[in-house]
Amino acid sequence: MSEAPLIEVKDLGVTLNTSRGPAQAVRGVSFALRRGETLGLVGESGCGKSVTALALMGLLHESAVISGSIRLDGAELVGLPDAAYCKLRGNRISMIFQEPMTALNPMHTIGHQVAEPLLRHTGVSATQARQEAIALLDRVGLPDAAKRVDAYPHQFSGGQRQRITIAMALACQPDVLIADEPTTALDVTIQGQILDLIAGLVAERGMSMILISHDLGVIAENVERMMVMYGGTVVESGETDAVFTRMGHPYTQGLFRARPRLGARKGTRLKTIAGTVPELADLPAGCTFADRCTIAEARCRAALPAVVDVGAAHGVRCIRTDVSMAAGGVGA
Amino acid sequence: MSAPLTASAGTAAIARPVTGFWRRALRHRSFVLGSVLSLFVLGAALLSLVWTPWSAYDIDVASKLHPPSASHWLGTDVLGRDIVSLLLVGARSTIMVGVIAVGIGLSFGVGLGLVAAARKGWTEELIMRMSDFTFAFPAVLSAIMLAAVAGPGMVTSITAIGIFQIPTFVRVTRGSANAIWAREFVLAARAAGKGSFRITIEHVLPNILSILIVQATIQFALAILAEAALSYLGLGTQPPQPSWGRMLNDAQTLLFQSPMLAVYPGAAIAIAVLGLNLLGDGLRDLLDPRLARER
Numbered sequence: 001m002s003e004a005p006l007i008e009v010k011d012l013g014v015t016l017n018t019s020r021g022p023a024q025a026v027r028g029v030s031f032a033l034r035r036g037e038t039l040g041l042v043g044e045s046g047c048g049k050s051v052t053a054l055a056l057m058g059l060l061h062e063s064a065v066i067s068g069s070i071r072l073d074g075a076e077l078v079g080l081p082d083a084a085y086c087k088l089r090g091n092r093i094s095m096i097f098q099e100p101m102t103a104l105n106p107m108h109t110i111g112h113q114v115a116e117p118l119l120r121h122t123g124v125s126a127t128q129a130r131q132e133a134i135a136l137l138d139r140v141g142l143p144d145a146a147k148r149v150d151a152y153p154h155q156f157s158g159g160q161r162q163r164i165t166i167a168m169a170l171a172c173q174p175d176v177l178i179a180d181e182p183t184t185a186l187d188v189t190i191q192g193q194i195l196d197l198i199a200g201l202v203a204e205r206g207m208s209m210i211l212i213s214h215d216l217g218v219i220a221e222n223v224e225r226m227m228v229m230y231g232g233t234v235v236e237s238g239e240t241d242a243v244f245t246r247m248g249h250p251y252t253q254g255l256f257r258a259r260p261r262l263g264a265r266k267g268t269r270l271k272t273i274a275g276t277v278p279e280l281a282d283l284p285a286g287c288t289f290a291d292r293c294t295i296a297e298a299r300c301r302a303a304l305p306a307v308v309d310v311g312a313a314h315g316v317r318c319i320r321t322d323v324s325m326a327a328g329g330v331g332a
Numbered sequence: 333m334s335a336p337l338t339a340s341a342g343t344a345a346i347a348r349p350v351t352g353f354w355r356r357a358l359r360h361r362s363f364v365l366g367s368v369l370s371l372f373v374l375g376a377a378l379l380s381l382v383w384t385p386w387s388a389y390d391i392d393v394a395s396k397l398h399p400p401s402a403s404h405w406l407g408t409d410v411l412g413r414d415i416v417s418l419l420l421v422g423a424r425s426t427i428m429v430g431v432i433a434v435g436i437g438l439s440f441g442v443g444l445g446l447v448a449a450a451r452k453g454w455t456e457e458l459i460m461r462m463s464d465f466t467f468a469f470p471a472v473l474s475a476i477m478l479a480a481v482a483g484p485g486m487v488t489s490i491t492a493i494g495i496f497q498i499p500t501f502v503r504v505t506r507g508s509a510n511a512i513w514a515r516e517f518v519l520a521a522r523a524a525g526k527g528s529f530r531i532t533i534e535h536v537l538p539n540i541l542s543i544l545i546v547q548a549t550i551q552f553a554l555a556i557l558a559e560a561a562l563s564y565l566g567l568g569t570q571p572p573q574p575s576w577g578r579m580l581n582d583a584q585t586l587l588f589q590s591p592m593l594a595v596y597p598g599a600a601i602a603i604a605v606l607g608l609n610l611l612g613d614g615l616r617d618l619l620d621p622r623l624a625r626e627r
Contacts, residue, residue, distance in 0.1 A: 059522055062453070083527065090525035097523075102516040107538040117524045168524060 004074070005032035006208055007056075007176055011068040014048075014055050014232075016280070022065075023280035025051040027232045027304075029068075035175065038202065038209045040223035040240065042216060042255070046277050048232040049212045053178045056210070057095055058085040072176070091121040094169035096198075098181040100161035104153035110137070110164050111149035117171040136167040140197060159190035166198065173205060180212045195222055216259055220244055225313075228252045231278050231288025233304070238314030248308075248316030250324050251289045287318070295323050356618055363614025369607025373600075377423040386414035388421040388574050397590055406596055409579070410586060415593070418574040419600050425575045426604060429490050429559040429568075430552045436494030438548055441501020446536065448502070449509035450528040460506065463499030471496035472561055479567040489568035493558045497551050504547050508540040542619030549612035553605045560601050576601050 014026040026048040033039055041049045054060045056070060058077065070077040072092065077085070097103040104113060114136055115129035124132065130149070137145035140163040153161060162182065169177060179198060183191040199222055202209045211223050219226050220240060227237040228249065236249040247253045257271040275292035284290060286301035293300065300319060307315040310325065318324060357363055380388075385405070392412035400407045406415035444463075448456040475492035482488050512518060513536065521531050562568035563577025571578065576597040583593035 057523055059519065086525045086527050088525070089523055095520075095523040097516055097520055099516055103520040105517040105521070105535050105539070108534070116521075116526075120525055120530075165520065168520070 003034050006035045006073060008032040008071040012055060012070060013067040014051050015065040017063040018281055020281040024283055025232050025280050029234055031227060033208045035208055036206045038223040040219035040226040041212045041229060042219050042226060043229035044214060044277055047229040049229055050180055053180050053212055056178060057089060057093060090117040091172045092174050093176045094174040096165055096169045096179040096182045099185050100158055100165050103165050104161055106153055109150045109152055114167045114171055121172045136171060140167045158186055162186060162194055170201060174207060176208045178210045216256060231283055232280060233288060233317060235317045242311055242314045248310045248321050248325050249318050250293045250295060295320050353618060360614050360618060362610040363618060366607050366610030366614050369603050370611050373423055373604045373607060376420050377427045380420035380424050384417040384420050386417045388413060388417040389572050409582060409593060415596055418579060419596060422574045422576045425569050425573060426556050426559060430555040432490050433493035433497055433555040434548055434552050437497020437501050437551060441498040442505045442544060445502045445505025446509055446532050448506045449513055450532050459502060463502040466499045471558060475562055476567060484567040486569050489559055489562045493555050500551060504543060508543045509536050512536045512539045546612050546616045549608055549615060553608035556604050
């Protein structure tokens, strides 16, 4: 516990320039991750999960304004010149993308694409890089890796391609792996395999991982700590077990109730959260969830609520936890 | 979903798309016809380097305006030069002007277009507005202007045609490069730590190459037309160097006496331009990634 955090994010804010004016895509996101720890980011589309990830990678558009601080091993990343960032990306921080069908260049062989970060960041020769690429492809479970290393991406299935992008991301043994919805575009049967593969690799190499998903089930099974995001802010964060046992924020509770369940009685309707996600370009002044919240009152809309500690390292950004958590927490 | 099918076809089926390319190419009519015509013109130019029936520079006024015969297959012109020899040597300057002018347009235009797409912001704005500016002048008019300043000649016409190829290439390159920059594999490449220069060379350029090849073919045809026009106006290739445009000009005064003199160079220009346009169309179809991916 005394170990210094590997990656430390303090009060991260991102303002994007959209056609509808500046949009506060991320506000006041803070977390710290030690070596080997895993963190999950959950939320609906447009809640700021991916923007947070891209901000960590320094991949946001130039017009995006980033405030706060991101430290990797104590070194500040916000405002780092692109040339210096290039040395980190793929080397110390890597990312796996959602869409394996488009994340590979159709013009290059997969061996070339996996070997590329090695050639770029480590001083290995082309032959060594190729050997290493084959070993990596083999490790991520691509059948016949040695034979298929010179094949092109269109000759692989979606699951195989995601294995290839994982091999690419892990080539240089990064310290931090960001997986942005790595299984969303895959068949359900493949999802489990890919998540197990990622979890295995993370444990094997002692990496820290930030897993982004909209699927509570994926988060529950794969990460130690989690953050629930809504409207660009973290509404609840804590140990995964603690959050699932005592959900504090009405949004987390709503999200949990809205998941489909096996074995539910026939004719049971899925619970939904009324309303839609607020536009990031014109967020409400107070709690971003207030308009959809069943227990919201006037003071919720006055100012953004502060984070309330409801347990050990379990924070909830809600001023009505007394009501929301008394009502039984995990509702229904 | 075709992907699992492809995968199950097994390792034996890992064929480069190239073999499929030639198989489809030989079935594509306009590609075949275009290649034949273009190769015909290219062959004529190459042949003229080693052999012509007569010297294209020898004037023999005694045998001027001969009709086609066994010794002069297409007859002779007003100065008694052999038409076939003139056409063969003329193909040489036509191709040379085309190649160099397209080369100028391609190297500068693609370079600027790639920079515009990679840099964005004011760099892109500057490059695009400059090409708009160049685009606004009619090419032939500007060539005349340039000839007035620098004096007429082959170098002037090549330079003028080349410069006016640049904006077309800038636009085509920047447009298609922007589309590639928006693709996820470019984001993935950036996440792997590549800088914009490497991404441009390794990811953007290979993916827009087919578009550029097609565009270059069509620009080649336009360059040939422009060269003919400039030579016809007396601003391009200078005598005694034969050129199709000049031959048209020479034939003009004799249009009623021997109209065939205008037909030969006209037909030569038409064959070259038609051939290249058909070739360009064929390549466009064949190199279209959506069709190429089909197996």
